[in-house]
Amino acid sequence: MCTYLTTDELSSRIRYDSRTIRERLKDSVLLEGIHYVRPFGRRKILYIWERIEEDLGVFSTGNTTIPMASGGVCRG
Template sequence: MTYMTSEQLAEKLNYTTRYVRNILTHEVLVEGRHYIRPFGRRRILYLWENIEADMFEDAVPNIPMANGEKCHG
């Protein structure tokens, strides 16, 4: 698992650190899935693999198939 600070995540996603802290952390990302607070402290560490996986999951359209199932592709 790759742990990142808000500064590192902002650089990787090409966002500002302020946007990561104020918008993504409070409105998009889920504590325990996308970030943790080690040792119950204020500092936040982001979990890159989970963030990346969810970004790609949201980016791939669900295409309905003839039998009603969904195809990710």
């Protein structure tokens, strides 16, 4: 089951301003089809909390590996 959040609801959970989410995070960090959907092809955006929460955990571990095209990783 997925928890869908509006921009304002996501803003209160991750402590970022709604405007920052819309202008800086959407389509650079938060990707359509992975982190958010546009139900019924409309303008409204709903964020998928479980996917965002997973990525927050991954990026906050301090993991500095960079995936390489060959399947290996570069430790940076």
